Amino acid sequence: MEQPLPRKLVAECLGSLLLAALVIGSGIAAQRLYPDDTGLQLTENAAATAAGLFAVILMFGPVSGAHFNPVVSFVDAAFGGLPWRQAFAYLPVQVTGCVSGAVLANLMFSGSAVTISATHRATVAHGLSEVVATVGLILVIFSLARSGRTERAPAAVGAYIGAAYWFTSSTSFANPAITVGRMFSDTFAGIAPSSAPAFIAAQLVGGGLAFLLVRVLYPGVPPSQAADVLVPPANRVGIS
Template sequence: MTNALAGHPPLVRPPLARRLLAEALGGLLLAALVVGSGIAAQQLSPGQVGLQLVENAAATAAGLYAIILMVGPVSGAHLNPVVTAVDAAFGGLPWRDAAAYLPAQAAGCCGGAILANLMFDGPAVSISTHHRASGAHLLAEVVATAGLILLIFSLTRTARAERAPAAVGAYIGAAYWFTSSTSFANPAISLGRMLSDTFAGIAPASVPPFVVAQVVGGLVGYCLVRVLYPLASAGR
């Protein structure tokens, strides 16, 4: 989800405005995917939470693969402030560009949640009442985010970036099941999911501790990459 991963040489990037549009559009599609498939699962399988999670996870895994392919060649398909910050820390993205990515990602994810609500004939905004911030959930977010960062940057630093769309989709789909939090692993999607009181929603009070846990997970992932791949480089 860096430019190298998306097929661009690290020093050759599209104009920033085009990259920001790609990040916003990717975030919008990601949130619409997660929230919309959650609403569909609720409607198609009422009262069957396990089946709803299967449907939501499968749609997210497949859709994320497609979204990364769609916008990756433009922006690198970060779609996630933690990924952007770690990429900047490794020198793959200027910090000034990284700062511009973050609001585009957040706006896109919020817009995608609103779009999903409207597509299923709900109110544009319905604040979630699904409280998730237990100690177990926060630990799960650290693990999910650290694993995501380790996956992405282990691929980019070992010249296997072309495998990232499938690998990231598979990881997130699996992490729906092996983490108690269902693997948000993304501050921008956490903000967006706050705006839908549906299967995939998260209560506003749970968002700040989730974001803190995701940042901690990003730091853990960054350190693991540095330890495991100390001599690797992302083409630099």
């Protein structure tokens, strides 16, 4: 049975909200618990994000595919899995969810609802890191989907993002929606608005490169298999 688009949009919005809340909230908690140990702050932020992302994907995957990321949605559409109309409909709710999640995280830690980040990150190294982080994320998702291992995607995506917090200098945003959301929290996980465009551009470049790499590594896969993103939505049972 085809899932109605409004239900998918609610799932994408809620999933994006929880993703932003766990990324930013765990960053705030880590910063307050260990204000003088940046390494420990990053360790705790990465661990919470990896575990939380695993759970959130399982929670909403059967409804919408658990994208929470415009790059994932557009690559899925380019492979023929998600209709372009739905990919474009996902975009505003993913951004809205991530901004709302940032506000929620701020409020949960008794901060102002909106605080604009002053953390500048737009360097060449950060841009390169975002390209690499996004390429890796898309490769994880679609290599599993196109090789019939979709059930492993929630754990694999969580593990990859947790690791990429450490091996990229940008701490692996890899998601335009979460990049926008993180502008609204002047905390450990924030990004200054002036740095966001460079991050988003790098993420789009990474998504395009990953699309080409997946086509090279897994050629000839029909759209029905290309559509298996993260967790198969209920209307694709049997086919992330």
